[in-house]
Amino acid sequence: MFLTLTSTTRPATDLGYLLHKHPDRAQSVSVTAGEAHVFYPEATEERCTVGLLVEVDPVALARNKKGHVLGQYVNDRPYAASSMLAVALGKAFRTALAGRCDARRELVERELDLEIHVPALPADGDPALVRGLFEPVGWAVTATPVELDETVPDWGASRYVDLRLAGRQRLQDALSHLYVLIPVLDGGKHYWVGDEEIDKLVRAGGDWLAAHPLRETILRRALAHQRRLVDDATARLLASDDEPTNDEPMADEPVDEAKARPLVALRRDAVLAAVKASGARTVVDVGCGEGSLLRALLDDASYTQILGVDVSPHALATAERHLRLSTMDDRRRERIRLVQSSLTYRDDRLAGFDAMVLMEVVEHLDPPRLPALEDAVFAHARPGTVVLTTPNAEHNIRYDGLAGGGYRHHDHRFEWTRDELRAWADRVAATHGYEVRYTPVGADDPEVGPPTQLAVFTR
């Protein structure tokens, strides 16, 4: 990891006083998993440049807190600017960042003509965001995309930009900008950096952050999206299959829905209404995810037995936390259970319920596995009512990002048109002795239908 900062305000060598680092000596401080070196490639009256080079220990970096070697053991952390670089900057230039310069107090308030170079700044393919972050605080921004591999031009640009900033700033402010905004661009992947340090970064924003037009984005990306490297069995398996370990949270619909009530809420309401109308007392929610529907079911005392089912142990653990099962009072607690299962297998534990909910589930199955779902649900579990929702593919052209094709979620294996759902559901219902009716969820567009389709099977 490397960056340089240059002052061209004469005498430029005052930078040495401000940074509390002598221009003719290279110095080192130790930081998490490595060492930060400070040296001056140039130091003249006209122009003085300080370089911060962080050497990290890749052997130590490959291990997580438990000492396990991570799936992504080879990664860009030793090179790309990240929250680790910000932390090193904070440590190497602590006094300057605090606005102290005991030797030359008057320098602190002086604005300098500064140039900053961050050669590999991750920008998640969004150079506009880089400009949006630095321009409002007074920098002229040049963000040049870095090529991924010149021998494979098809791959295009990498997620990094070569960032150059120029502006007239107090040094303390310039450092503070880097200190706060570099982690923001790292997309919240603050691996190997503790939570307290992230808090510290955000606090360092002080006045300028309060007035920043992207303040919300900055805080959200720095704090709210703190993600851990997932180290569970599923992640290990995906890594073993040469899949990039995807620790992105499951995104939902394209966001332009939010005008009135978000689709996710409309859909939950529609499902709850359908379950309620069926008169069910016992309900199984298959693909319960993190448990938002379960919570609503729990709040209705007429449901005496609720079973949450998901194939992901990770999702179930989150649901357990979100629902606060461990501290729930006994009377509520005994109404709900969570179990891991999969619709590609029969499961006796899912049998005997009045109603089963399959909310946004079927489209996550490869089409050749649908007969297994059909068997597990309609032949084996045979609930009195099945409430199923799935996207309406016809509606996708109403979404900005999907007008040209594609699915609403990266894990969707298919999305059905209204006719396709009907063809499948009518046949399944006829085969297994159910009747099925269909209801739109969300605004029923006269041309392309509603965003979500809901089918209720009864027998």
Added chain:
Amino acid sequence: MTALAIPSPSLVVLVGVSGSGKSSFATKHFGPYEVVSSDYCRGLVSDDENDQDATKDAFDVLGYIVGKRLERGRLTVVDATNVQPSARRHLLGLAKEHDLLPVAIVLDVPDGVAIERNAGRPDRDFGAGVVKRQSSQLHRSLGHLTKEGFRRVHVLRGVEEIEEATIVREPLLNDRRDEHGPFDVVGDVHGCRSELEALLGQLGYAVVRDDRRRPVDAVPPDGRRAVFLGDLVDRGPDSPGVLRLVMGMVAAGHALCLPGNHENKLVRALSGRQVRISHGLETTLEQLEAESPEFTDQVKEFCDGLVAHLVLDDGRLVVAHAGLKEAYHGRASGRVRSFALYGDTTGETDEFGLPVRYPWAEDYRGRAMVLYGHTPVPETTWVNNTLCLDTGCVFGGRLTALRYPEKELVSVPAERVWYEPVKPLAATTPVREPDQLDIGDVLGKRVVDTAHHGRVTVREEDAAGALEVMSRFALHPRYLPYLPPTMAPVATSRRDDLLEHPDEAFAAYADLGVTSLLCEEKHMGSRAVVFVRDDDGGGPGAVYTRTGRSFFEPEVTASLLGQVRDAVSGAGLWDELATDWLLLDAELLPWSAKAEGLLREQYAATGSAARSVLTPAVAALETARARGVDVGALADRTVARRTDAAAFTDVYRRYCWPTDGSQGVLLAPFQVLASAGRTWADREHPWHLDVADRLAAQDPGLFRATRRLVVDTGDPASRDAGVTWWEELTADGGEGMVVKPLANLTRTPKGLVQPGLKVRGREYLRLIYGPDYTRPEHLSRLKDRHLQHKRSLALREYALGLEALDRYVAGEPLWRVHEAVFAVLALESEPVDPRL
């Protein structure tokens, strides 16, 4: 002396007052674990065998123990007074729940004897009144025991009779485990005497006739025996003729016979009971009119004496007319008999008015093969190691037999439609997939028995992780008969500048006495299993990854498999291996075909960030050095890091080239895993590579041959040649080689030997350990690799993979194959250093 016959297993309930000598009797005649005593259970829960306050809890414990024993089919003796009907009712309920026969043995001693005995025991402080009360309860009960449900009641009166009694254990009537066959199991005959004669003829039986030319016996070939699955009678043209033949065969010891629901009804009709004369019973009764009364009596006696199911061949084969679920094998109760005769019904009827049958076979997970008839099917289909042999002869179908243990089907067509079926035969197509798997087949802690490496345990949390991946990404288990095991790397090299070197691989095998080795070039691609068929009749085939997901969209897979099939045909392998399908273990190239996302997001990104950062960093350091700042060591290190980053980039680039659909994809097969009826794990590696060469010769555009070198560890020159070969392979970034025992599957007295050890190249390992892992300060720490867990996983997964293949080629049910395949995936999810 009284010999008391006790069916075994069964529940034996001792009945007698306190002091009647039950415990001594039990100890004398039964094993220590067979006897469960209420006194002992009182002690278990209260520390005092005579604490009457603990009675309720003690009986809870007693009931639990008895229940578990009965569930496991163990003979169990309850040593308690059992003089009250309520106590006995509890035990009778347990016997019924587990479908075993309850037996009562009453020890009836004079009250005085019991009182005197109790008086002699200081721990029993209750008085004579208790004994007298118990005695009166006992005598009130005596007449009712059989009515209560005890299938046998033995009453021993007086001390002497008790003293002299002996116990004779009798196996249950269905227990014929000592009959080993071989058998010819025949489906529903329904009076089709002529077809039965023809079938027996085909099976090699010599039919014996009486002076009226009527068949009265059939002599089986060399030690075989026929087994008739019931429903000999009704609907067909000559039920008496069939009975005469089968009764003769049974009498001569040439056949075993089970009753069907039609025999059951016939017996009731012949006994003069009220039955509805329908479903073909009318034809049988009419045909019997022409027979002598003596013959009809014999028929009645014969059919009445038939046992509803039989357990044969050490428990490996179970036969019953309508099949039998596992919990009922070797059990005796009304509901077991009813299941065996009528099957499991849902209580509903279909549109033809016939009972809807519960598909018990789909849930069947037992190890015993179950053969049955009862439900006519157009074609026989194995479902979880069970087979229905009723192919509807009387309805114009066929009469079918299965040769056991060969599993060969033999059948003859019906001469005509003898009886119009209520619903057409073909209309029985099941709605459900017969091989649907149950969550219980995979979830939770599991132990898989493997032929080559004993019992392999799968941890619950690993199974949970594997379930998610298997469900969300993998192909249908039907197309997933195998997952490849992980491979252990060679022991860490003792050379300072290397992590891996061939020396350690040669030494590791030499230490085990495995001296003849084959070094195979390791193609850096993605591990691929190729399942190809010689036509599309059996399904589409598959090309899948080590976690069971398809590499390509269905159309691309189909086109790739088309090419593979052509090459296999061209090489003449279908005939040579006598098969219509092949399962190949291979490497699929380029790596970027599957791992492009990983290459871009992880490897190329790392290289790009490194170049972007290190070039200006080196320049800045040089500038600083030029003006006299002491950055010497840092500058040197940074230059070295830049060089390392460039080397890293060079390595991954070797493994990327553009592909379009199957265009540009290469396959390097290195092992024929299995083909119809057999695996090839014991065939030496050169044979496998020869097959690969022949495929490459057929289609060089698709197949890449694998370079190899034989090494004899006893010959220093040969070892050196192996090292030189490896050095050449890896000098410019080649992945390396795998060292394998030349003979393939190898065992030593210490057990299964690693099927291969990978020896990866120094440059290649930059992709694994990072661009600058070769720097001494990193390398010295990386040498501490903890290989043991990886090796153990590699061996266990290897054994599971072999097990899956063995089960698959033996035609075992899907759940059995899937169990082993799933276990490989579960083990793969164990936390182990992914760089190994």
